[in-house]
Structure formats: structure tokens, C-alpha cells
Amino acid sequence: MILQFIANGIITGSIYALTALGFGLIYNTTRIFHIAYGAVYTTSAYVFYTFYKILNLPLFVSVIAGIAGGVILGILIEMIVYYPLYKRKASSGIFIISSIGVYIFIVNLIAMVFGNEVKILSPGIEKTYEFWGIILTRIQLIEFGGFLIMFLFYIFLLKRTSFGKMVRAVASNPFILPSFGVNVRKLRIEIFAAGSFFASLSSCMVAWDIGMDPHVGMPVLLVSAVSVIVGGVGVFLSPALGGLLIGLTQSLVVWRISARWEQAVTFVILILFLLFRPQGLLGIRKRVEEVL
Amino acid sequence: MNYLLHILIMINIYAILVFSLNLLVGYGGLLSLAHAAFYGIGAYGTTLLMMGIGVNFFPALVAGILMSSFFALFIAYPSLRLKGDYFILASLGFQIIVFAVLYNWIGLTRGPYGIPGIPRPRLFSLEIDSLPEFFIFTGVIFLLVFFFIRILCRSPFGRALKAIREDEMTASALGKNIPSLKIWAFVISAGVAAISGALYAGYVTYIDPTSFTLDESIFILSILLVGGSGNIKGPLVGAVFMIILPEALRFLGLPDTIAPNVRQMIYGFLLVILMRYRPQGLAGEYRFE
Numbered sequence: 186m187i188l189q190f191i192a193n194g195i196i197t198g199s200i201y202a203l204t205a206l207g208f209g210l211i212y213n214t215t216r217i218f219h220i221a222y223g224a225v226y227t228t229s230a231y232v233f234y235t236f237y238k239i240l241n242l243p244l245f246v247s248v249i250a251g252i253a254g255g256v257i258l259g260i261l262i263e264m265i266v267y268y269p270l271y272k273r274k275a276s277s278g279i280f281i282i283s284s285i286g287v288y289i290f291i292v293n294l295i296a297m298v299f300g301n302e303v304k305i306l307s308p309g310i311e312k313t314y315e316f317w318g319i320i321l322t323r324i325q326l327i328e329f330g331g332f333l334i335m336f337l338f339y340i341f342l343l344k345r346t347s348f349g350k351m352v353r354a355v356a357s358n359p360f361i362l363p364s365f366g367v368n369v370r371k372l373r374i375e376i377f378a379a380g381s382f383f384a385s386l387s388s389c390m391v392a393w394d395i396g397m398d399p400h401v402g403m404p405v406l407l408v409s410a411v412s413v414i415v416g417g418v419g420v421f422l423s424p425a426l427g428g429l430l431i432g433l434t435q436s437l438v439v440w441r442i443s444a445r446w447e448q449a450v451t452f453v454i455l456i457l458f459l460l461f462r463p464q465g466l467l468g469i470r471k472r473v474e475e476v477l
Numbered sequence: 478m479n480y481l482l483h484i485l486i487m488i489n490i491y492a493i494l495v496f497s498l499n500l501l502v503g504y505g506g507l508l509s510l511a512h513a514a515f516y517g518i519g520a521y522g523t524t525l526l527m528m529g530i531g532v533n534f535f536p537a538l539v540a541g542i543l544m545s546s547f548f549a550l551f552i553a554y555p556s557l558r559l560k561g562d563y564f565i566l567a568s569l570g571f572q573i574i575v576f577a578v579l580y581n582w583i584g585l586t587r588g589p590y591g592i593p594g595i596p597r598p599r600l601f602s603l604e605i606d607s608l609p610e611f612f613i614f615t616g617v618i619f620l621l622v623f624f625f626i627r628i629l630c631r632s633p634f635g636r637a638l639k640a641i642r643e644d645e646m647t648a649s650a651l652g653k654n655i656p657s658l659k660i661w662a663f664v665i666s667a668g669v670a671a672i673s674g675a676l677y678a679g680y681v682t683y684i685d686p687t688s689f690t691l692d693e694s695i696f697i698l699s700i701l702l703v704g705g706s707g708n709i710k711g712p713l714v715g716a717v718f719m720i721i722l723p724e725a726l727r728f729l730g731l732p733d734t735i736a737p738n739v740r741q742m743i744y745g746f747l748l749v750i751l752m753r754y755r756p757q758g759l760a761g762e763y764r765f766e
Contacts, residue, residue: 218562218565218566266749266753269753270752270753275756275765276765276766277561277562278508278561278765279752279756279765281565282508282702282748282752282765283748283749283753285695285698285699285745286699286744286745286746286747286748286749286752287749288745289695289741289742289745289748290741290742290745291745293739293741293742293745294738294742296738297735297738297739400692403692407569407573410566411566411570414566443581445577445580445581446581448573449573449574449577449578449581452569452570452571452574453570453574455566455567455570456555456567456570456571456574459555459559459563459566459567460555463558463559463563
């Protein structure tokens with residue numbers, strides 16, 4: 186029994202890890218607390234739904250459309266909302282409020298068009314597989330596999346490409362890169378595209394697994410943000426660790442206590458970390474003046 | 478007429494909330510997403526005392542205020558050590574934990590079933606239950622809160638808070654006791670928010686946890702930011718704007734099913750536009766710099 190819960194925890198954790206990697210990429214480089222990331226996640230699921238259920242296009246095409254929808258929205262938010270603020274050197278408070286505004290706008294737009302009820306995508310019961318007494322569905326295996334592939338791809342991207350090099354450079358000092366002649370505007374767009382890709386991919390997989398409603402983005406955003414903090418701000422791969430840790434903890438809470446406390450437990454973990462280990466598990470301790 | 482009175486009563490209740498949040502956001506510079514939690518603690522605290530022990534509305538209200546102020550300490554303490562995004566996230570965490578407790582502690586709060594049949598407030602022998610009476614009642618309390626906050630904001634306390642908002646290090650170099658000022662700001666703000674919770678419970682006579690969610694916190698914050706924070710005018714404009722907007726939408730003939738969504742979309746859109754061109758909101762003073 187415990188093995189089953191651990192397996193479930195790792196599966197949910199890998200979804201959290203995937204979205205957290207994207208959130209962490211954006212947060213570590215631009216220092217924007219991207220609340221509208223939740224709206225990107227929601228939008229991607231609804232684009233997927235529109236293509237698959239309303240336009241009756243094949244599954245493969247619909248997934249690609251869903252991911253493209255999320256990525257495009259992410260880029261648009263950066264170009265229309267964040268970049269002008271960045272040029273004006275706005276404070277983090279301004280960014281976060283704008284981001285809340287974007288989130289409210291998009292989520293209510295979706296609710297207005299599609300209604301508030303839950304939408305289901307997958308037609309029936311998923312095929313299940315059994316390994317040593319642990320039962321997993323096909324989509325759960327896809328979720329886990331998707332996370333592993335993306336995680337390896339992300340490592341490659343960071344360590345072996347020039348994009349990765351610039352991303353790491355921005356994270357360690359955001360002011361120095363422009364003076365080396367790097368096109369920051371383009372780099373930021375790429376960062377937002379990559380981050381939104383993580384959110385959209387996991388959104389489409391989860392949408393297939395359990396369906397969607399207009400408010401799915403907020404809990405996912407919150408868990409991603411918590412994963413980034415718990416894993417450690419400033420380190421690009423640490424959100425994955427944070428996400429897995431939260432997935433496992435939630436699963437154990439569901440097993441030992443009750444499913445209704447899982448969100449609260451996530452935030453108890455967050456507050457404990459903020460108070461006693463603000464640099465997170467793998468993070469580097471910084472002085473307050475450096476963080477801000 | 479009844480509809481108008483209902484709107485006005487809700488405005489009174491929300492105006493109290495927005496004014497109390499202004500103390501934190503506009504004066505303290507602490508962007509908090511936990512205000513619906515204090516609103517909820519006030520509503521539940523007062524209701525449970527009235528229905529459980531049978532005390533009158535006013536003593537229960539005082540107890541609710543104290544309870545909310547007490548819980549404010551849990552969020553005030555982290556605020557002393559956390560900056561910017563980290564504090565926002567901590568306040569958000571507090572909001573979610575309070576909601577989870579209201580929702581899941583069924584033995585105390587009846588959880589998702591809510592608490593029906595909350596008694597109306599009683600002033601000596603007069604029971605306040607008709608709409609006009611309620612309007613006057615909430616209006617008087619709103620005015621009391623308004624003047625209380627106005628005096629507070631113009632006092633040395635309010636000015637010291639503003640100094641912290643502008644530059645914490647300078648304020649502390651000038652001998653201001655920063656931890657104590659911040660903690661008091663939280664305690665007072667949470668206490669005032671509890672008043673609107675109690676009024677809401679007494680007015681609607683039914684509460685359940687879904688009135689005190691994170692979305693509600695975001696909504697309260699967006700009213701304040703649209704109006705503007707850091708002075709007395711801003712929140713007032715935000716609250717008035719909140720009256721006019723639903724009415725204007727009805728005027729345009731939007732169906733009731735999508736009207737709430739359109740209203741929220743307008744708030745979201747305004748937040749984005751204002752932050753870009755006018756960060757102090759329609760009539761506020763604090764520019765989040």
C-alpha cells in the first residue's frame with residue numbers, strides 16, 4: 186500500500202516538478218513572480234480542448250496546438266505587459282500586480298467563454314499496468330516519462346547551448362549581459378517561451394488525465410512557486426527536487442490524514458522553509474540586499 | 478430600491494475591508510494576499526460565539542476583532558524577516574491555511590455545509606433586520622472606521638509607517654521601532670477586517686468558507702489598487718467604482734450569467750493598465766517604488 190502512495194506521489198511530483206522548472210526558469214532570470222503563469226497553464230488546456238473536442242481534430246494535432254497556445258500566450262504577456270515595465274525599471278510590486286491583473290483577465294475570459302464546469306477530455310478508463318503490486322495508468326506513465334525527458338532536455342539546454350549560457354549569465358547578474366551586446370529583449374522572449382512550454386506540456390497531460398476547469402491554473406502556480414522556494418532560488422534544476430518533495434508529501438498526507446489537507450500542508454512546508462531555511466534545499470545563501 | 482440598498486450595504490462592508498487593507502498596503506508597503514482570511518476569521522469568530530454561547534452581537538464582535546488581531550501575529554512575524562515576493566507568498570500561504578481550516582475542521586465550523594440562521598445584530602431591544610436599518614447600521618460603523626483610520630493615518634504612527642514604506646533603513650536609522658510598527662499595522666488591519674466579517678455574517682445570516690478564499694483576497698486587493706492606496710481618497714474611489722461598475726454593466730444589458738466575469742475582467746484589465754501608466758491607481762498616492 187505504501188509503495189502505491191509513493192508511486193502516486195512521484196507521478197504528481199513529476200508534474201509539479203515540470204511546471205516548477207518553467208516557473209523557476211522565469212523567476213531566476215527575470216525576477217518576475219509570474220502569477221499569470223497559472224493563466225498560461227489554463228489556456229493551454231482549453232486550447233487543447235477546443236481543438237480536440239470542438240474542432241474534432243486528431244489528438245496529436247490538438248496537443249501541439251495546446252502547447253503552442255500556451256507558448257504564444259506566454260510570449261505575448263512578456264511582450265505586451267512585462268517588457269515595457271522592465272524598460273521602465275519597475276519594482277517587483279508593480280510586476281506582481283500586473284501579473285495578477287493578467288491572471289484575473291484571462292481566467293475570467295476563459296470562464297466566460299467555456300463556463301465554470303469541469304470539462305473532460307479522455308473518452309474512457311485508461312489502460313492500467315501493474316509493476317510489483319503498484320498499479321499505474323497509461324497517462325500516469327506518460328506524465329512521468331514526459332517529465333524525465335524534459336528534465337534531461339533542460340539539462341542539455343542549460344549546459345550545452347548558448348541559450349543556456351546566457352540564461353545562467355542573466356541569473357547571476359541581470360545587468361551585465363546587455364553591456365556584452367546580448368539582445369536582452371530576444372533572450373527574455375526565449376525564456377518566456379521555454380518556461381511556458383513547460384507549463385503547457387504538463388497542462389495538456391493533466392487535462393487528458395483529469396480534465397479541467399477555469400481555475401486549475403492557480404493551485405498549479407502556487408505549487409510551482411513553493412517548489413522553487415523549497416528547492417532553492419537561483420539554481421535551475423532545484424525546482425524539480427522541490428516539486429517531487431511536495432508531490433510525495435501530499436501523497437503521504439492523502440494516505441495518512443486526508444486529501445482535503447494537501448494544499449494546506451504544502452503551505453505549512455513553505456512557511457517553515459521561509460522562516461528557517463529561506464535559501465531552500467539547494468539554494469545559495471544571499472544577503473537581503475543582493476536578492477532585491 | 479431593495480437592490481440598491483443591498484449594493485450599498487455590500488459597499489459599506491467592502492469599504493471597511495479596503496480601508497483596513499490600505500493600512501498595510503498603502504501605508505506599510507506590505508502587499509498582502511491574506512485579507513480574506515482575516516475577514517473570514519472575523520465572520521466565523523463572531524458567529525460561533527453568538528450561536529455557540531449565545532452572546533450578543535457586540536461582545537461577540539469585540540471577541541472576533543481580538544481573535545483576528547491575534548492571528549495577525551502569525552503573519553506579522555514572518556513579515557519582519559521576509560521581503561517582497563517572499564512575503565507575498567507567505568501571506569498567500571496563510572490565506573490558504575486559514576481557508577483549509579475553515580473548510581476542513583467540520584466539528585467547529587461545519588466546513589462546506591456552512592452555518593445557516595445566524596442571528597441578526599441587536600442594539601438593546603432593537604433588532605436590526607430590515608434593509609434600511611442594516612444600511613444605516615453598516616453605514617454608521619463604516620463612518621466610525623473611516624474616522625478611526627483617518628486619525629490613525631495622520632498620527633505619528635501613520636507617518637512612521639509611510640517612512641518605513643519609503644525606506645526602511647532610513648526609518649530605522651531615525652529611531653523608528655520597525656518591528657513594533659509593522660506588528661501594530663497588522664494587528665489593527667486584521668482587527669478592522671474582522672468588523673466587516675462580522676457585519677457580513679450578520680447581514681447575510683449564512684456563511685460558508687467559499688466567501689473567504691484566495692480569490693476573495695485577490696478581489697479585495699484589486700479594488701484597493703484600482704482606487705489607489707496610501708491615502709484616504711484612493712480606497713474610497715475604489716469602493717465607489719465598485720458600486721458603479723456592476724450598475725453600468727446592467728445598463729449595457731449584459732446577461733447575468735457573464736456579468737460577474739466581465740466585471741472581474743475589467744478589474745484585471747485596469748490593474749494592468751494602471752500599473753503601466755499610473756501605478757498609484759485612480760486616486761492613490763503610493764506608487765510601489
